[in-house]
Amino acid sequence: MNRALIGLLCVLLFSCKTEETRTDVYSVLRDVTDPLLADVNADEITGAMHLENMDRNVVLRYSEISDVDMHIVEQVVFKKPVTGLLGNEVENTKTVRTFKKDIAEVLTPKDTLVLVSHSAIFVPILQEIQYLNSLPDAGDKILVVYSNLMENDPSWLSFYRSEDVLALYHTPESIVQRYLSKADMTDKLIDVSVHIIYMPSDIKDNRRFNALRSCYMMVFSELGISLSFSGNITQALVVL
Template identity: 25%
Template structure:
């Protein structure tokens, strides 16, 4: 019996040495609740990143937060642990399905909440989330920001004439002020996807101007910024 156990142990060790270590991923969603025209998070977007063969046996974590008119908003988390060496494949499949079902249920609940807010800070909670996910021990780190990224806070209010003109004529001043007020650490390894589809020319211009601010603000941090998911409008290597 001891010899049998010894051979089984050696076989398992040899097998594990030949296996590629499973990759892990954390996907964090920030849902902007300040405008009803902003796209809502959905499970296909989440699975687009998580439901890949490279994460089949690895740990998968999902974070969800909202952007409203307050600086601190409730967070939701769901986690799928990495599979064990002797884990039953049927159990793993059941655990994965349950994981996605929980996320879909939460998103449906949040998306059916129709309340919107007039004032908001987009950049402050975003920077906090980017710095937080950077500390995650996941191999891959993704933040999905569902927002028009139009700031309406003490830092900048693009809906007021003063803020709008400053954004249009003096973007460097805006970047300088944001740099003074926000802590942006090393964000190497973090990807940010901004999900918004402007419907009017004016909205598109404002969005592009704010996107330019974001690119300058995070320049040198290592953060990868993309717009959209399936066919990114623009990317930053």
């Protein structure tokens, strides 16, 4: 009996050393150039991660969208705990609790609203997609963007400029081409799912956002990237 038990333990230890651990990466981009009705919620995000399933690593990345293309990225990592005969349930529960606390701290807005004259939205989204796509294909790669998508860069596209607004409503294909001109996706397979979270404030805002959503859907379809729209992350990630 003792020999059998020792043999089983050896098998378990060997399996732990050789098994490739899955890593799920959640990246959150928050637009701080305009007020958002549907804003970042740490409890919703950790809930979507299903941390009760301690069979993988989980990484959270967070950055704020403002008037520039480059941003500071904060990152929190949850390492797959040891479970089963060699695990410590109390310590594992504590590790999950600490991870949730760290996420809440990272997702606490540094500024409620940044008063800037421009908004760079599309390029930072593309940059994060490219980064996530460069990671090993060992798990889910999910990008969640909290934004009204109101690009405001007069050098190529501004929805605060009348001619661009008219183009959005009447010749959306021209807007789509401008977006595509900014996309330099050399990889043919984009292994990233993108979720845009936004809740319009009124009928006018709803019409404008629907026009933007239509353009984004055409752009991301052309790029071969999975894209969805919803009012909160719980609804967006319900299938995960």
